[in-house]
Amino acid sequence: MKSLRTAWTAGAVAALTLVGPGLNTGRPTLYFVIPAAAASTLGDLSPFRLIVVDAAALVDRGDLAGAKARIKDLETSWDEAEPSLKPRSPREWHVVDRAIDRAFATLRASEPDSTACKQSLGDLLTAMDGAHGST
Amino acid sequence: MLSEQRSGDLENRRFAGMLNKVPEVTLAFWIIKIMSTTVGETGADYLAVHIGLGTLLTDAVMLAALVASLLLQLRARQYVPWRYWLTVVLVSVVGTQITDFLTDGLDVSLYISTIVFGIALVATFAIWFHREQTLSIHSIVTPRREFFYWAAVLFTFALGTAAGDLATEGLQLGFQLGVVIFGTLIAVTALAYFYGADAVLTFWIAYVLTRPLGASLGDLLSQARAYGGVGLGTIVTSAAFLTIIVVLVAWLSVEGSRQRLPAAAAAKD
Numbered sequence: 001m002k003s004l005r006t007a008w009t010a011g012a013v014a015a016l017t018l019v020g021p022g023l024n025t026g027r028p029t030l031y032f033v034i035p036a037a038a039a040s041t042l043g044d045l046s047p048f049r050l051i052v053v054d055a056a057a058l059v060d061r062g063d064l065a066g067a068k069a070r071i072k073d074l075e076t077s078w079d080e081a082e083p084s085l086k087p088r089s090p091r092e093w094h095v096v097d098r099a100i101d102r103a104f105a106t107l108r109a110s111e112p113d114s115t116a117c118k119q120s121l122g123d124l125l126t127a128m129d130g131a132h133g134s135t
Numbered sequence: 136m137l138s139e140q141r142s143g144d145l146e147n148r149r150f151a152g153m154l155n156k157v158p159e160v161t162l163a164f165w166i167i168k169i170m171s172t173t174v175g176e177t178g179a180d181y182l183a184v185h186i187g188l189g190t191l192l193t194d195a196v197m198l199a200a201l202v203a204s205l206l207l208q209l210r211a212r213q214y215v216p217w218r219y220w221l222t223v224v225l226v227s228v229v230g231t232q233i234t235d236f237l238t239d240g241l242d243v244s245l246y247i248s249t250i251v252f253g254i255a256l257v258a259t260f261a262i263w264f265h266r267e268q269t270l271s272i273h274s275i276v277t278p279r280r281e282f283f284y285w286a287a288v289l290f291t292f293a294l295g296t297a298a299g300d301l302a303t304e305g306l307q308l309g310f311q312l313g314v315v316i317f318g319t320l321i322a323v324t325a326l327a328y329f330y331g332a333d334a335v336l337t338f339w340i341a342y343v344l345t346r347p348l349g350a351s352l353g354d355l356l357s358q359a360r361a362y363g364g365v366g367l368g369t370i371v372t373s374a375a376f377l378t379i380i381v382v383l384v385a386w387l388s389v390e391g392s393r394q395r396l397p398a399a400a401a402a403k404d
Binding site for chain 2: 075076079081084085086087088089090
């Protein structure tokens with residue numbers, strides 16, 4: 001079938017495009033763009049960390065409503081940066097994302113508990129620090 | 136068998152006045168298609184997060200909007216650009232939301248959703264071809280064919296979302312490389328078409344690929360410079376893409392009616 005032959009040709013061209021440039025170095029091209037697992041990290045999370053530290057300070061002062069408002073900034077900025085951060089290390093991104101969800105849950109509860117909020121924000125900081133700089 | 140043929144004839148006769156309901160495949164078509172992908176996704180995100188409707192409510196609103204738009208589109212007797220493209224944007228949103236719901240809400244693996252939607256798309260074509268004997272998009276002139284067309288479009292968006300997300304999670308494919316790779320794959324598909332590959336096959340392959348390309352392109356423009364993006368932000372990027380879509384659709388509408396006028400005048404003679 002002509003279309004099948006063409007599909008295979010197209011596939012071969014695509015494969016060559018992806019593999020070809022690396023041929024003279026003995027490595028497939030994709031090798032250069034998929035970061036080695038050992039070096040995977042989410043990179044600099046300090047802008048996000050700052051929001052969590054602010055929220056934790058507000059919780060310490062007893063201002064749970066203020067902490068809830070402040071943590072909203074984390075939601076928008078974290079979601080916006082997802083296309084950039086997640087590819088760096090999907091596994092670590094999900095760990096931090098889940099920690100963020102848990103922090104939201106405590107702060108947005110109908111009757112937020114100060115201890116639970118403090119704990120979840122502390123866990124979130126740990127998760128962020130664990131993701132950043134791991135080798 | 137005979138009665139099916141007869142009812143098919145009846146259906147075709149009843150809708151003999153119906154013109155092709157979908158646009159011709161031009162460069163403008165592909166540009167609007169890629170941009171409407173991005174706008175659909177960022178629009179839904181904006182409603183869910185910034186306006187704070189939350190995922191479930193946004194899903195419901197978008198689904199309702201799609202049903203309304205699809206009804207308008209299906210009722211038209213011919214291709215009306217704004218109805219068609221509004222429907223495409225909304226199918227883009229809903230198709231994405233379906234995949235996201237499976238991934239985030241039901242914890243379905245992206246490998247599974249990619250395979251399932253791939254099978255669903257192929258099955259749609261198989262049934263379409265079995266019933267209609269043609270998959271040509273130049274003769275979507277019956278409601279049944281148009282139903283198959285939109286089912287295929289919905290699955291291409293769901294599949295494109297799942298495959299694109301899988302590339303991000305499984306291959307750690309960022310948006311910079313995403314634009315290059317998906318752009319190259321589309322270019323190769325176009326090349327195959329120009330060298331004689333099957334028109335239907337290449338059209339739908341390219342159509343699926345425009346979903347991850349649109350997503351990567353939108354990310355490339357909106358993500359912060361620190362992350363390798365152009366740094367325009369989501370709102371500016373969406374507004375710019377929406378403006379381009381509106382301008383192109385308006386231009387298509389004017390072109391379309393201008394082409395129809397001489398044809399109608401000639402028909403009167």
